[in-house]
Amino acid sequence: MSAAFPPHRGPVMSDVAARAGVSHQTVSRVLNGHPHVSATTRTRVLAAIAELGYRRNLSARVLATGRSNVIGVVAQNTTLYGPSSMVQAIGEAALGADLSLTVGHVAGYDATAASRRIVERLVQQGAAGLVFIAPVDAAAEAMRLVPEGIPIVTVDGLPEWQVANVSVDQYTGGLLATRHLLEAGHRTVWHVAGPEQWHGSRAREDGWRAALAEVGAVAPPMARAGWSAASGYQCGRMLARIPDCTAIFAANDHVALGIMRAITEQGRRVPDDVSIIGFDDVPEAGYFHPALTTIRQEFGDVGRQALRLLLDQLATGVKSAESALVEPLLIPRDTVAAPERKPS
Amino acid sequence: MSAAFPPHRGPVMSDVAARAGVSHQTVSRVLNGHPHVSATTRTRVLAAIAELGYRRNLSARVLATGRSNVIGVVAQNTTLYGPSSMVQAIGEAALGADLSLTVGHVAGYDATAASRRIVERLVQQGAAGLVFIAPVDAAAEAMRLVPEGIPIVTVDGLPEWQVANVSVDQYTGGLLATRHLLEAGHRTVWHVAGPEQWHGSRAREDGWRAALAEVGAVAPPMARAGWSAASGYQCGRMLARIPDCTAIFAANDHVALGIMRAITEQGRRVPDDVSIIGFDDVPEAGYFHPALTTIRQEFGDVGRQALRLLLDQLATGVKSAESALVEPLLIPRDTVAAPERKPS
DNA sequence: GGGCGAAATGTGAACGCAAACATGCTTGGC
DNA sequence: GCCAAGCATGTTTGCGTTCACATTTCGCCC
Structure with a gap:
């Protein structure tokens, strides 16, 4: 990066001042809306700004104030539906609050090194606050690099981190999903869990176990998938061969899709032979074949709440550990039915 | 935002200097890797930096140099698979090039006002360069707000914008998809296009028409959907009732999913009665029922190329209008078959 | 109409860094 | 043994803004 664009320097404040006298x-x-400026002066200044096309230099402002209106977002894999929806929601909310967003994209799940660099970056840039989309433990370590005095909000973080946090109540989600299957008449419910490192996976699993315990059902062995249809398919190939397995709670909608495919290939039918429920309610879930019963997460809500929590801290000036929970919602569609009563 | 966090001020350069003597x-x-620093001094300085936990203040640096290593990304709806994959790819590439990314998320498609604000923002922040994910015309207007001297790269932009650009060759994609259906033996191919404002929709449509023209097939009326499964379903409900319609090229995979559902509900079978091909190759496309034949776009490539184009401009210091095309790839799966020969 | 308080505006310094320039030191060639 | 040529380092200045403080202007009351 040797040669370079001429450092772009437009008109500065003193140019505007000169012009407006x-x-x-x-x-x-x-510019800052301070009181004690006469109306005529104000309009003169405003006119000068418009004529010159003046834009205030944010770096100088940050340097002078030690404070910026940029908030940083540390995101895991934004290719996934959940994270990307969240970033989008936070972005929209931020725009409304006249903040801008710097998003650091961490590649892969365990990239602690990448997270560190990103945090480093964000702090150097003088981010006023940080949002960690932190569904995995790796995020916790990077969080420690953040200097005191910069407020943090986590999304899908852990309570023991003692940081303001907003999550979808995935435990309840797991509970809802499992109960729904149980209420349809299934003796028990199998679970294909998401990656172990993700807190959400664990919470959903807990919810699942709790729901089984409520009715005294015994928990079958648990399969472990990633978040992809491909990994769901792999698990599904095993599950499809287990005659007892008539009800499956999948880690998410895509995993459910993979499982459904495996089941169908094995010659069993959904939902007649096997009922299945997903998680997320991706926009196309209702158009799967058959339409997938699932648990909806309101990612938009999560993003807005996260921003609110951050703004609160920014406004009051004190770190909080307040946490918000967003309730998931059962969306019944066509993949759950009563089990066929076999002559047993 | 009245009260506030104490402006976070860590150790500064002179603290480090004092400590290192x-x-x-x-x-x-x-810090800047200049020559003419003795090895011993360097290590002493490095040690002092580590001990103090010093981080250089990026705003001050930008202010002093007039140049930043932040690049701005203006993205449309990052909830969509394409845009989000692209942002992710650009983000990863940027991290590798020691650049950071500020992503402005435009809500909605036509939100020109939002785009303006975002550009404003990005420029104020002293972004060194801008990437416009500009699949719609609305982006062009916002681009005009960018001062001379800040290099721009568009993704899915239009050649007449005279700006460096990288796109997937969607025309070829449309050609490939249509030919594939034609080669399977269909007389003609129906097309459910994406939103009119998107350049990609138009290019795919052109490819479709060209492929039909190649074999002298007549183009049936074209349906128009959004990018969602829901809108695909709406179109599919009509198409399913048209006996002649045996081959459909869908705007993208999700639309294809919606169409398949509509067709199935109507009692027709995919691919026996109707063949269908999608676009994008979303990760779960192979697990749809039946597995979707589609055209893959390598979004990762697009992101990397876009960054390369930007870096080139940054390095040489001249605006270029170079453009790169990423070739799409046909992924044959199970939704395309020969039409049943009816006794006609 | 003199004086007083508030409103309106101006002045100088500081923010943390990098660039340009200045300085002292070492080496080496003849 | 002296000067030139570099190397290693220090000093000063300015980037564009805000802040704390100083100054002017205005309106108003007794």
């Missing part, structure tokens, strides 16, 4: 400080006051 | 300028030299 005032001092640079008055321009600053107008 | 050198001048702040020497510290700066070490």
Whole structure:
């Protein structure tokens, strides 16, 4: 990166001041909405700004104030539906609050090194606050690099981190899903869990176990998938061969899709032979074949709440560990039915 | 935002200098990898930096140099698979190039106002370059707000914009998809296009028409969907009732999914009665029922190329209008078959 | 109409860094 | 043994903004 663009320097505050016949400080006051500026002066300054096409230099402002209106987001794999929806929601909310977002994209799940660099970056840039989309433990370590004095909000973080957090109540989600299957008449429910490192996976699993315990059902062995249809398919190939397995709670919708495929290939039918329920309610879940019963997570809500929590901290100036829970919702569709009563 | 966090001020360069027993300028030299620093001094400085936990203030650096290593990304709806994959890819590439990314998320498709604000933001922040994920015309207007001297790369932009651009060759994609259906023996191919404002939709449509023209097939009326399964389903409900319609090229995989559902509900079979091909190759496409034949777009490539184009401009210091095309790839699966020869 | 308080505006410094320039030191060639 | 040529380092200045403080202007009351 040897040669370079001419460092772009537009008009500065003193240019505007000269044009409007005032001092640079008055321009600053107008820009920041300070009181004690006469209406006529204000309009003159505003006119000068418009004529010159002046834009205030954010770096200088940050340097002078030690504070920016940029908030950083540390995201895991934003290719996944959940994380990307969340980033989108936070982004929209931020725009509304006149904040801008710097998003650091961590590649892979365990990339602690990448997270560190990103945090480093964000802090150097003078981020006013940080949102960690932290569904995995790896995030916790990177969080420690954040200097005191920069407020943090986690999304899908752990309570023991003692940090403001907002999550979908995945435990309840697991409970809801499992109960729904049980209420349809299944003796027990099998679970294909998501990756172990993800907190959400564990919470859903707990919910599943709790629901089984409620009715005294015995928990069958648990399969472990990734978040992809491909990994769901792998698990499904085993599950499909187990005659007792008539009800499956899948880690998410895509895993459910993979499982359904494996089951169908094995000659069993959904939901007649095997009922299945997903998680997330991706927009296309209702168009799977058959339409997938699932648990909806309101990612948009999560994003907005996260931003609210951050703004609160920014406004009050104190770190909080307040946490918000977003309730999931059961979306009944066509993949859950009563088990066929076999002559047993 | 009245109260506030104490402006976080860590150790500064002169603190490090004092500790290492050198001048702040020497510290700066070490930090920037300048030559003419003795090895012993360098290690002393490095040690001091580590001990103090010093981090250089990026705003000050930007202010002093007039140049930043932040690049801005203006993205449309990052909930969609394509855009989000692209942002992810650009993010990863950027991390490798020691650049950071500020992503502005535009809500909705036509939100020109939002785009303007985002560009405003990005420029104020002193972004060194901008990547516009600009699959719709609305982006062009926002681009005009960017001052001369800031290099731009568009993704899915239009050649007439005279800006460096990288796109998937969607025309060829449309050609490939249509030919594939034609070669399977279908007389003609129906097309459910994506939203009109998206350049990609138009290019795919052109490819479709071209492929039909190649064999002298007449183009049936074209249906128009969004990008969602739901909109695909709506179109599919009509198409399913048209006996002549035996081959459909869908705007993308999700639309294809919706169409398949509509067709199945109507009592027709895929691919026996109707063949269908999608676009994108979302990770779960192979697990749809039946597995979807589709055209893969290598979004990762697109992201990397876009960054390369930007870096080139940054390095040479001249705006270019070079453009790169990423070739799509046909992924044959199970939704395309020969039409049943009816006694006609 | 003199004086007083508030509103309106201006002045100078500081933020943390990098660039340009200045300085002292070492080496080596003749 | 002296000067030139580099190397290693220090000093000063300015980037564009805000902040704390200083100054001017205005309106108003007795």
